[in-house]
Amino acid sequence: KVPKLDNKKGKKIFPKEKEKGASLNNQSINKKITNKTDLNYESLILKFNRIQKNIKSYKYVLTKKPNNTHFNDLLKKAKKNLSEIKTQIKNHSFFICLECKRIFKSKEELANHTKFKHSISDWNLSTKYKYQEPALHGCYILDLHGFYLEDAKLEVVLYLTNFEMTGFKGLILIHGYKHGQTLKNYFRSETFIREMRDAGFEIDLINTNNPGSIGVILKN
Ligand SMILES: [Zn+2]
Structure with missing residues (x-):
């Protein structure tokens, strides 16, 4: 405001x-x-x-x-x-x-709060029109453009922590690639998977067929 x-x-x-x-x-x-x-x-x-x-x-x-x-x-x-x-x-x-x-x-x-303030239920969710891969439907699209790596990691952990509440199937991380490869390299790496495991989350990475984004699905 x-x-x-x-x-x-x-x-x-x-x-x-x-x-x-x-x-x-x-x-x-x-x-x-x-x-x-x-x-x-x-x-x-x-x-x-x-x-x-x-x-x-x-x-x-x-x-x-x-x-x-x-x-x-x-x-x-x-x-x-x-x-x-x-x-x-x-x-x-x-x-x-x-x-x-x-x-x-x-x-x-x-x-x-989220219902009344943000109408979050149908916000920023991926659809079959945007992504062909069925595993990526109903994922929350998280734009990480302009984040430093450490801040981006915190943001992802914050979302993963709240999955149970939000009911999203997973995340689609928009990491970009034109303004640097740091985010792209990290979020597509084994290091990311390992660090999330250390934080308590078992994840799978799913290709979005787009060089600027990656799918992150929580394993059951
Ligand atoms: Zn809010």
Whole structure:
């Protein structure tokens, strides 16, 4: 979201986000607050999501004005706060929205969120029109253009971790090849298969007949 600057009063106004799933989410949140620990954890999650949203806004402003000290300061503080909260919630289980990186306490809350916020059920899924190989139908198409290798690996692990929840059959990784071979070489290698096995995932690689992408299917 783009923060609006009201120059006359010098106030920053962040527009409130309209969220279709809000009432549903609030209901389920209210039901689950049963004791103090829960309440504390709940507020940490809300804080985490709010800060992450702010960081997005700051980064957006900084793409236009990279040297703005005010927003650079805000970004620095927000990142520090975020990492503090991360250490506080790391012992709880939570679920990450793959689209916007918001976190949720339960699968149900995440499912509500993705359904209302992103309509993820029919988003970015491969079809027989795009890929001939039947094993590649119903896979989630993950675009890794512009990722550094380490970030791309994390992204793939994040998606594999959430497979049970999303119901995707697998991933089609768009790694490209025109702007460098690092991603292509890694995601088509035995090293990738081995590292995913070390991370707890048995995968098969499936040729997409396209030099810029590779299919990744979880073995049962
Ligand atoms: Zn989301």
